[in-house]
Amino acid sequence: MDFLKPESVYNLANIREDLIRMEDTIIFNLIERSDFPTMPSIYDNESSEIKIPNFDGSFLDWIFQQQEIIESQVRRYQSPDQYPFYPKIIKESFLPTIKYPKVLANYFREININDEIKKIYITKMIPRVAKYDGEQGENYGSAATMDISVLQSLSRRIHFGMFVAEAKFQADRELYTKLIKNNDIDGIEKNITNSAVEEKILKRLIQKAKAYGTDPTADAQTASKVHPEAVVGIYKDWVIPLTKKVEVEYLLRRLEDKEF
Amino acid sequence: MDFLKPESVYNLANIREDLIRMEDTIIFNLIERSDFPTMPSIYDNESSEIKIPNFDGSFLDWIFQQQEIIESQVRRYQSPDQYPFYPKIIKESFLPTIKYPKVLANYFREININDEIKKIYITKMIPRVAKYDGEQGENYGSAATMDISVLQSLSRRIHFGMFVAEAKFQADRELYTKLIKNNDIDGIEKNITNSAVEEKILKRLIQKAKAYGTDPTADAQTASKVHPEAVVGIYKDWVIPLTKKVEVEYLLRRLEDKEF
Numbered sequence: 001m002d003f004l005k006p007e008s009v010y011n012l013a014n015i016r017e018d019l020i021r022m023e024d025t026i027i028f029n030l031i032e033r034s035d036f037p038t039m040p041s042i043y044d045n046e047s048s049e050i051k052i053p054n055f056d057g058s059f060l061d062w063i064f065q066q067q068e069i070i071e072s073q074v075r076r077y078q079s080p081d082q083y084p085f086y087p088k089i090i091k092e093s094f095l096p097t098i099k100y101p102k103v104l105a106n107y108f109r110e111i112n113i114n115d116e117i118k119k120i121y122i123t124k125m126i127p128r129v130a131k132y133d134g135e136q137g138e139n140y141g142s143a144a145t146m147d148i149s150v151l152q153s154l155s156r157r158i159h160f161g162m163f164v165a166e167a168k169f170q171a172d173r174e175l176y177t178k179l180i181k182n183n184d185i186d187g188i189e190k191n192i193t194n195s196a197v198e199e200k201i202l203k204r205l206i207q208k209a210k211a212y213g214t215d216p217t218a219d220a221q222t223a224s225k226v227h228p229e230a231v232v233g234i235y236k237d238w239v240i241p242l243t244k245k246v247e248v249e250y251l252l253r254r255l256e257d258k259e260f
Numbered sequence: 261m262d263f264l265k266p267e268s269v270y271n272l273a274n275i276r277e278d279l280i281r282m283e284d285t286i287i288f289n290l291i292e293r294s295d296f297p298t299m300p301s302i303y304d305n306e307s308s309e310i311k312i313p314n315f316d317g318s319f320l321d322w323i324f325q326q327q328e329i330i331e332s333q334v335r336r337y338q339s340p341d342q343y344p345f346y347p348k349i350i351k352e353s354f355l356p357t358i359k360y361p362k363v364l365a366n367y368f369r370e371i372n373i374n375d376e377i378k379k380i381y382i383t384k385m386i387p388r389v390a391k392y393d394g395e396q397g398e399n400y401g402s403a404a405t406m407d408i409s410v411l412q413s414l415s416r417r418i419h420f421g422m423f424v425a426e427a428k429f430q431a432d433r434e435l436y437t438k439l440i441k442n443n444d445i446d447g448i449e450k451n452i453t454n455s456a457v458e459e460k461i462l463k464r465l466i467q468k469a470k471a472y473g474t475d476p477t478a479d480a481q482t483a484s485k486v487h488p489e490a491v492v493g494i495y496k497d498w499v500i501p502l503t504k505k506v507e508v509e510y511l512l513r514r515l516e517d518k519e520f
């Protein structure tokens with residue numbers, strides 16, 4: 001899938017291939033984060049352990065904002081699959097703007113559920129993957145850096161829902177136009193849901209988490225570095241539902257862009 | 261291994277366990293980098309594709325320096341296993357300094373071969389792992405970000421040689437003192453080399469690169485995302501020799517620190 005070639009973007013097989021590749025990235029990142037404890041101080045705006053001068057936010061927010069400032073300057077958020085967590089602080093790039101052809105409806109930049117992703121990640125996912133519940137002051141920076149990698153890979157996966165939604169809309173304009181006009185959210189959800197594909201994803205994730213999380217040369221009984229069930233749970237409980245949420249949000253507004 | 265507990269640092273079994281865990285990180289990072297082409301413009305100080313205002317260096321240098329400025333502020337380079345690539349530009353942290361106990365001889369911060377690692381990575385390793393030889397302008401930032409992850413994981417692995425060297429010195433002070441006094445580099449190299457362990461590393465890497473680089477649910481004939489031979493070659497040709505170089509550099513000066 002190549003954003004400079006719109007025809008490649010509306011092909012569900014291409015989208016699925018990219019989504020499958022993203023599973024690897026998400027699992028690698030979860031494995032790396034699982035090497036550290038939960039470290040609640042990193043996420044606490046009022047932490048007594050970590051004081052950041054002249055900054056209103058958590059330790060993670062501080063590093064993440066600095067990183068988005070850098071990455072925005074190298075065009076990260078020009079790409080239609082990248083959505084900032086701190087859209088108010090990002091900067092212009094010093095590089096020439098990339099002229100991406102139109103691949104999504106004109107309001108697509110208004111759909112950004114990163115705040116929700118971050119909240120769920122911190123409160124729900126970290127406790128499932130972290131090595132143990134506790135602090136490790138000398139690794140605050142390392143853990144937060146891995147958090148950013150996990151969050152960025154989750155955000156990309158979830159906002160990819162817009163490409164799925166657009167491909168589905170284009171494949172059956174009549175059906176979706178009717179559902180959207182009737183504000184039929186249940187009908188939209190039903191039509192974008194493919195339970196067989198979802199089952200396949202969850203089965204694949206168990207296998208991948210085991211394969212990537214275990215040293216293949218170690219004793220057979222070695223535990224995976226990340227619990228395969230935790231990875232599956234993260235997809236089942238949040239990644240898949242949040243992707244659908246993005247798809248529905250995108251589709252509900254789809255008739256706004258009459259030219260497309 | 262815990263740098264706050266020096267006795268855990270001089271234990272070769274602990275060091276090896278950490279080195280084995282680092283293999284995973286290095287392979288994950290190489291797999292992610294292999295998703296992009298070589299992109300020579302990223303590394304070219306005089307690139308006609310990428311112009312950075314008021315900056316003398318490559319595109320990778322620019323992002324990497326920005327990142328080291330951030331990471332230095334969250335204490336990355338206080339940790340005895342972290343060495344900056346741009347030591348002149350790093351900043352003080354706003355967090356309290358971590359009081360690491362002494363775990364290496366007092367000159368250890370003077371040993372830093374990151375320039376050499378970066379040069380070899382760009383000229384030798386990228387051509388071995390990249391998807392194909394060419395540019396992909398819209399992914400300059402993504403590829404450079406992965407480069408930083410690879411380089412940081414390689415640097416940590418290679419500079420870990422100092423812990424190996426210190427553990428070996430402490431295990432046989434008499435032998436190493438004699439070799440160092442005679443400036444017997446060959447003798448030092450011979451004594452720090454364990455060919456059986458090296459063979460084991462290379463065999464493990466083949467298995468790991470296959471396991472982590474292949475979707476376990478895909479058809480049996482699917483190729484690994486990174487060539488397992490490339491990973492083995494990177495270790496054999498550079499990671500292991502450069503780690504030994506660090507060990508020898510460290511040991512040759514070891515008698516300077518008479519108190520330790």
